[in-house]
Amino acid sequence: MVIKVSINGSTLPLDEARISPLDRGFLFGDAVYDVIKFIDAKAFMYDKHYWRITNSLDGLQFPENDWSFLLEDMRKLIHENGLENGMSLVYLQISRGAYEARSHEFPKEEIKPTIFLMATPCPQLKPKGLKLASRQDNRWGLCKYKTVNLLGNVLTKQSVVEDGNCNEVVLIKDGIALECSSSALAIIDPEGKVVTHPPADYMLPSISVMGMEQVCKNQGLDYVERPFTLDEVKSAGEVLVLSSVRDISQANILDGEKVGDKNPEILDKLQKGFADLVKSSLS
Template sequence: MSRISYVNGAYVRHMNAVVHIDDRGYQFADAVYEGITVRHGRMVDLEPHLDRLWRSMGELRIAPPMLRRPMRFVFREVIRRNRIENGFLYIQISRGVARRDHAFPAAPLQASLIVTLKRLDVDGIIRRAEVGVKAFSEDDIRWGRCDVKSTSLLPNILAKQSAKEKGGFEAVLVDVQGFVTEGSSTNMWIVRRDGVVQTRSTADNILPGITRATLMRLARELQIKVVEEAFTLKDAKGAAEMFLSSSTGCATPIVELDGQKIGDGTPGPVATRLVEAYRKYMDA
């Protein structure tokens, strides 16, 4: 069965899905995006994702292409037409099509909306979390508005590729002061030796992860203490545990960083409890 995608008002075969060459998303990365996990046909954390999408559009002054209610319908229709139970729904909104010029067009534009869906092995993600992954630190060279989920991701791509070439799953981004900011596509956490979970505050120019927020709520329910404070690369390497979070990463333990074991080199009890809690949350 051919994949079906949504492009500016039409449901089309994915292989035939195109946008105009003058779309500002293509020309300038003048666009925002969201990615939503689909589990058993249900979108996980749909409303928080929409909240963040609307915030990103507002920060870049992109007029929403439609209201929330019809957009929810489009998402569900893409899922229905693809007959996918477990997948990854990708939403991208650009400012629209205009003659190439750096400044915003004077005349109002109709924003472009594309929605795609691909299969995602959610159970495989859980199994990966039971083993853990390796990561490598990279300099954070991204722009100064990382709170906006922009499609301008070249620094993230370069960091991820560098980590991959070293045999890592993810890049741990480090700022000029030596503090960990995020991963190339994830939020970062450590478990201190005193058992407290620590993650950087979203007020410190990092993306407010949707899975991050859900994990914080689940941690409170499990009576796991979480503090929102910056930590250094040295802190991470000396932590009892370290893990990443994202819509497609759950709470995946990082068991090795820059060739050095984190803790005893295996997934720790705190991350393990959070993975199980998140799995139950998705399956509820």
């Protein structure tokens, strides 16, 4: 099957896609991205994704623009790839664009942003039994913007891949568990409360966590935003990993030791409630 992608609104086979070597996303990581889940060509919580995309663009001081056309372009690409039935993922990347010279400062002239879209089937991942490893957070300080500056995430993930079987990495800063290298992190504490780290400059606003907060309200579960330590993760009733691909998944191994697996009823409520939320939050 020929995979078709979109560059600046033009659809073409992946192996024919080209960008300029002077594109600022390529040279400086001057770009934002997002990954959006679609079911039957309808996007999950797209209003939240759109907020995160535009918030990241604003944070990188991109020129003001109307990005409302993006959703229709993504739907078009899903149909072009025959993915209109079932679950799919769209990878979206917007760079500041290409300029005639390599220079750190923003071009004084207005340049056209480079918009890249790729649609793929959504993999079916197991909802329970993930294995985690902890590592110190070595990323830059503005992870609240979803940029393509992911080398810290990449090196951290590679370190655990080389060490053995592991699904995700828990990032630690000053003893506090923040998030995972490519997912969000939450725990169910010994009192049965669902706990996530509060928003911070050095953490990505998670769409899945926003969804889980809504599920907690719907299910009458206690939801708390507060920092929690690595030791709290190890003693938690459940350890949760959240992402557009995973929804809410359970981890039961951390640094080679068993964790969680003590609150199956709350876990079941969260997972079933999130599945219902997905169905009711498509656009």
